[in-house]
Amino acid sequence: MQIRVKPFPRKPAYYKAMTSSLVLDDLLQQAEIAHGHLCAGQILGVRMAMLACDRLGIEEPRGKDRKRLVTFIEIDRCATDAIGVVTGCRLGKRALKFRDWGKMAATFVDLQLPLEQDLFKGLRISALESSKEKAAELYPHLEKNPQQMHAYREMPDNLLFSEQWVEVPLPRSEFPGFKGARVACSVCGEGINYDRFVDGESDPVCLGCANPAARYYQPLP
Numbered sequence: 195m196q197i198r199v200k201p202f203p204r205k206p207a208y209y210k211a212m213t214s215s216l217v218l219d220d221l222l223q224q225a226e227i228a229h230g231h232l233c234a235g236q237i238l239g240v241r242m243a244m245l246a247c248d249r250l251g252i253e254e255p256r257g258k259d260r261k262r263l264v265t266f267i268e269i270d271r272c273a274t275d276a277i278g279v280v281t282g283c284r285l286g287k288r289a290l291k292f293r294d295w296g297k298m299a300a301t302f303v304d305l306q307l308p309l310e311q312d313l314f315k316g317l318r319i320s321a322l323e324s325s326k327e328k329a330a331e332l333y334p335h336l337e338k339n340p341q342q343m344h345a346y347r348e349m350p351d352n353l354l355f356s357e358q359w360v361e362v363p364l365p366r367s368e369f370p371g372f373k374g375a376r377v378a379c380s381v382c383g384e385g386i387n388y389d390r391f392v393d394g395e396s397d398p399v400c401l402g403c404a405n406p407a408a409r410y411y412q413p414l415p
């Protein structure tokens with residue numbers, strides 16, 4: 195059987211409208227298309243990313259400013275996709291870094307704001323726990339999901355988020371587009387990129403071979 199693959203358009207349709215200004219309704223629409231549904235998490239994610247761009251003076255994160263942002267995201271939920279839509283930061287471009295901390299929070303690092311070598315200024319934004327209660331106060335007659343969706347569109351940033359300026363170490367080798375040497379693991383033979391190995395007796399050993407008990411998988415017998 196032959197599988198025919200349609201050529202992917204250079205830019206997905208939801209990219210079209212947005213290279214000039216960040217407009218909440220437009221972005222929510224794009225997030226909905228990218229994510230499959232609109233939900234409270236999407237709204238939080240879009241607003242979080244918009245706030246970050248605003249604070250950093252980034253007008254066109256997917257246009258002229260597309261090389262500025264690296265985003266560290268601390269959760270893999272709906273908001274993650276929304277943040278990707280607004281910022282253009284994607285895992286596959288190494289511009290989205292996942293730190294699995296289970297928190298609705300992200301740090302937006304501006305590569306145009308170096309503090310010293312390999313150290314950059316960024317803004318960490320975290321969703322406030324109290325925002326849920328505020329949403330319930332605003333729309334007591336609605337059920338939880340529509341209640342939060344309505345409220346999160348309207349509530350001012352300071353009731354939704356806390357913000358903190360931070361410094362983030364980011365060596366060149368972690369930049370989007372960095373091309374490093376690939377080495378082969380001296381145990382399993384698989385190729386390893388971006389120096390994700392430990393030094394064995396004489397040759398590099400991949401992280402899986404170096405610590406088999408810590409693998410996220412175990413081979414079946």
Ligand SMILES: [Zn+2]
Pocket residue numbers: 229231232233234235236272
């Ligand atoms: Zn969702």
Ligand SMILES: [Zn+2]
Pocket residue numbers: 379380381382383384399400401402403404
């Ligand atoms: Zn290996």
